[in-house]
Amino acid sequence: MILPIIAYGDPVLRKVGVEIDKEYANLTQLIEDMRETMVNAKGIGLAAPQIGKAIRLFIVDTSPFEKDEELNENERTFLASFKRVFINAKILKEEGDEWAFNEGCLSIPDINEDVFREEKITIEYLDENFEKHTEVLEGLAARVVQHEYDHIEGILFTDKISSLKKRLIKKRLENISKGKINPSYRMKFPLLKRK
Numbered sequence: 001m002i003l004p005i006i007a008y009g010d011p012v013l014r015k016v017g018v019e020i021d022k023e024y025a026n027l028t029q030l031i032e033d034m035r036e037t038m039v040n041a042k043g044i045g046l047a048a049p050q051i052g053k054a055i056r057l058f059i060v061d062t063s064p065f066e067k068d069e070e071l072n073e074n075e076r077t078f079l080a081s082f083k084r085v086f087i088n089a090k091i092l093k094e095e096g097d098e099w100a101f102n103e104g105c106l107s108i109p110d111i112n113e114d115v116f117r118e119e120k121i122t123i124e125y126l127d128e129n130f131e132k133h134t135e136v137l138e139g140l141a142a143r144v145v146q147h148e149y150d151h152i153e154g155i156l157f158t159d160k161i162s163s164l165k166k167r168l169i170k171k172r173l174e175n176i177s178k179g180k181i182n183p184s185y186r187m188k189f190p191l192l193k194r195k
Contacts, residue, residue, distance in 0.1 A: 009177025015054040016153055050106060060145060063079065065140060085128040106185070110172070
């Protein structure tokens with residue numbers, strides 16, 4: 001089932017997610033609904049807070065980068081198959097040079113800004129079968145995971161841009177929270193005036 005994506009301004013996007021266990025109600029269906037929702041919105045990642053659940057769960061599917069001609073063949077091949085479910089994730093280490101990449105977010109449609117992140121991470125997480133993994137990721141895979149991980153920590157990519165850029169997009173962010181936009185996918189707006 002395609003779920004509405006929670007728009008910027010909703011308090012759930014600022015909550016630190018709580019850990020879940022195997023007994024979490026309808027977890028398999030929730031993950032499937034999140035996948036369907038992410039694909040429908042043409043996203044490459046989706047975190048549970050973005051569908052209104054303040055839990056430590058996010059999914060990633062970087063296969064759309066497979067066609068990006070600016071990437072080398074090895075990176076395109078890796079990204080084509082990088083599809084993961086992250087439960088109770090913890091980034092153990094971030095390292096390497098910070099590099100800028102133009103990021104966007106399904107909860108903040110039509111706004112993209114350069115965000116600096118370290119190029120390599122070590123992350124520990126449980127998959128959908130609650131098997132534990134520790135993985136080292138680099139480049140775009142690391143960046144996508146860092147972005148989604150921020151969501152379960154109550155952080156948005158707009159928190160990582162300069163105060164000048166924040167001032168420049170302030171009105172656009174307000175319009176998103178009020179529903180004064182036309183995204184191509186279902187959204188739930190926190191400040192939409194009900195008639």
